[in-house]
Amino acid sequence: MDVVLFLIFAFIAVVAAINVVVQTHPIASAVSLIGVMGSLAILYLLLGAEFIAVAQVIVYAGAVMVLFIFVIMLLNAGAEVKRGRSLLVQLLGAPLLIALLGLLAYFVQRIFPRNVTVHFGGFTGGSAQAIGRALFTTYLLPFEVISLLILIAILGAIVLGRKELD
Amino acid sequence: MDAFIVITIIKLLVIAFVLLTAVAYLQWVERKVIAHIQVRPGPYRVGPHGLLQPLADVIKLVTKEGLLPSYVNRPLYLFAPFIAVAMALLSIAVIPFGPTITVAGYSTWMQLTDLNIGVLFILAVSSMGVYGIALAGWSSNNKYALLGGLRSSAQMISYELPLALAIVSPLLLSNTLSLRDLVGSQAGDIFHWNILKLPFPQIVSFIIFVIAAFAETNRIPFDLPEAENELVAGFHTEYSSMKFASFFMAEYLNMVTVSAMATLLFLGGWEAPWPAAYGSSLVPTVIFAIAGLIAFYHASNPPHKLDRYTFAATGVIFLIIAAIFLAPIVQSWLLPLFWFLAKTGLILFVFIWIRGTLPRFRYDQLMGFAWKFLFPVAMLNLLVTSFLVAWRS
Numbered sequence: 001m002d003v004v005l006f007l008i009f010a011f012i013a014v015v016a017a018i019n020v021v022v023q024t025h026p027i028a029s030a031v032s033l034i035g036v037m038g039s040l041a042i043l044y045l046l047l048g049a050e051f052i053a054v055a056q057v058i059v060y061a062g063a064v065m066v067l068f069i070f071v072i073m074l075l076n077a078g079a080e081v082k083r084g085r086s087l088l089v090q091l092l093g094a095p096l097l098i099a100l101l102g103l104l105a106y107f108v109q110r111i112f113p114r115n116v117t118v119h120f121g122g123f124t125g126g127s128a129q130a131i132g133r134a135l136f137t138t139y140l141l142p143f144e145v146i147s148l149l150i151l152i153a154i155l156g157a158i159v160l161g162r163k164e165l166d
Numbered sequence: 167m168d169a170f171i172v173i174t175i176i177k178l179l180v181i182a183f184v185l186l187t188a189v190a191y192l193q194w195v196e197r198k199v200i201a202h203i204q205v206r207p208g209p210y211r212v213g214p215h216g217l218l219q220p221l222a223d224v225i226k227l228v229t230k231e232g233l234l235p236s237y238v239n240r241p242l243y244l245f246a247p248f249i250a251v252a253m254a255l256l257s258i259a260v261i262p263f264g265p266t267i268t269v270a271g272y273s274t275w276m277q278l279t280d281l282n283i284g285v286l287f288i289l290a291v292s293s294m295g296v297y298g299i300a301l302a303g304w305s306s307n308n309k310y311a312l313l314g315g316l317r318s319s320a321q322m323i324s325y326e327l328p329l330a331l332a333i334v335s336p337l338l339l340s341n342t343l344s345l346r347d348l349v350g351s352q353a354g355d356i357f358h359w360n361i362l363k364l365p366f367p368q369i370v371s372f373i374i375f376v377i378a379a380f381a382e383t384n385r386i387p388f389d390l391p392e393a394e395n396e397l398v399a400g401f402h403t404e405y406s407s408m409k410f411a412s413f414f415m416a417e418y419l420n421m422v423t424v425s426a427m428a429t430l431l432f433l434g435g436w437e438a439p440w441p442a443a444y445g446s447s448l449v450p451t452v453i454f455a456i457a458g459l460i461a462f463y464h465a466s467n468p469p470h471k472l473d474r475y476t477f478a479a480t481g482v483i484f485l486i487i488a489a490i491f492l493a494p495i496v497q498s499w500l501l502p503l504f505w506f507l508a509k510t511g512l513i514l515f516v517f518i519w520i521r522g523t524l525p526r527f528r529y530d531q532l533m534g535f536a537w538k539f540l541f542p543v544a545m546l547n548l549l550v551t552s553f554l555v556a557w558r559s
Binding site: 027028031034038050051054055057058061062063066067069070073074076127128 | 239242281282283286287289290291293294296297300301303304312315316319320322323326343
């Protein structure tokens with residue numbers, strides 16, 4: 001059952017990810033990206049990390065992508081026009097893609113140990129309590145540094161926004 | 167395992183049937199209440215007191231021609247109402263309506279599934295519901311629809327912040343994210359409910375939650391996405407027949423969900439306001455008996471000729487319900503269900519009441535209210551609550 005669900009949602013994630021690049025209209029790309037985020041959340045859920053899964057939906061599929069779609073709608077961006085491809089792209093595009101995929105496959109084979117298999121739901125540290133404890137004990141410094149970084153980003157956004165006003 | 171699957175399917179069917187009927191009749195209640203606020207009778211022709219009006223509306227919506235305008239973005243235009251109603255239905259899955267119920271030896275919770283992150287699940291699903299409206303507005307290829315979709319997404323993003331902050335404070339008091347345990351932590355009398363619980367009663371955060379919930383469900387006074395006098399019908403201008411009905415259903419389902427959430431988070435879920443030892447178990451009987459007697463009184467001097475029979479029949483039904491609440495076999499699950507539905511229904515009534523009372527906000531007032539008032543107040547409330555919870559433990 002878990003494997004079937006994994007295959008279904010992994011397939012959806014990959015197809016949607018390819019669709020992000022292939023689509024010419026920004027809204028269609030953004031909707032495909034939501035599909036990627038959503039299926040990734042379900043993959044996290046299958047692995048037993050329920051908090052991460054919900055956070056993925058709330059933060060990425062919910063908040064971030066709503067902003068993307070909002071901005072695309074606000075700017076009323078139209079579909080891109082297909083331009084002719086240059087000779088370099090036509091010649092080297094496909095071989096380079098195959099080379100990249102081959103390299104990735106090779107390193108995945110090399111690095112990950114062979115005799116370890118994934119157990120669906122075997123991971124137990126994904127509850128809200130476990131994540132909260134880890135954040136405020138083991139990863140306290142990175143957590144605080146990131147919150148400072150986000151604060152700086154918010155201040156930067158306010159400064160940029162004010163400049164536009166006057 | 168097989169029993170579990172069968173029970174789950176039965177629960178699914180029961181909840182889906184009851185919920186969809188309730189949504190259809192919620193609309194009848196809304197029309198009636200608004201009508202009485204405005205001193206007019208409301209739906210009156212279809213069935214006694216318009217009681218069959220929802221049925222007629224459903225038949226009308228299903229049989230109407232589904233227009234597909236030629237200039238829309240077809241896949242997204244068809245997908246948007248689906249996503250709106252699917253996300254609205256999905257969040258009901260984790261809402262508990264009462265404690266365990268035992269039927270023919272099998273005992274089960276009155277809830278489809280209990281997640282240990284139930285509260286977050288509802289937040290996640292409701293944040294996905296924005297897409298239904300935003301994409302409907304965009305894909306319609308109509309300026310009014312686009313403006314409605316834009317307003318709606320901006321409003322929902324803004325009000326999600328105070329909503330989430332208002333939810334966090336009762337969670338701090340209850341120390342759980344599961345909706346079932348949330349109610350368990352509020353067991354006892356009314357002073358154990360999160361709205362009045364020590365160390366810090368969550369009255370402020372309850373009010374913020376309800377205000378933000380009004381905005382999240384696009385209800386008056388925050389119904390700018392569908393402001394008729396500015397935007398025709400907003401994001402669903404180009405929709406007809408069942409596709410239009412999907413948005414309508416989604417709005418009412420979301421209302422039911424947020425009301426149930428408010429009940430579970432602040433009002434103690436299915437817990438009675440005071441212990442059964444002091445007679446809280448008699449409240450439903452008394453209420454239904456009084457309703458039955460009022461119906462009999464009206465039957466004795468009827469305003470219309472037919473009311474002599476309809477009111478008498480209603481009175482008999484109410485008295486039978488009052489008697490059922492006295493039966494000890496059903497009391498264990500019927501009483502909690504009564505309290506849950508009574509609290510949820512009360513909040514739903516406030517939704518309708520406010521619609522009949524308040525005018526609409528201006529757009530800048532709406533945004534200013536969320537960011538300059540609700541957000542800081544919710545933040546302050548959260549800070550005070552967390553300090554007091556930390557100080558006490």
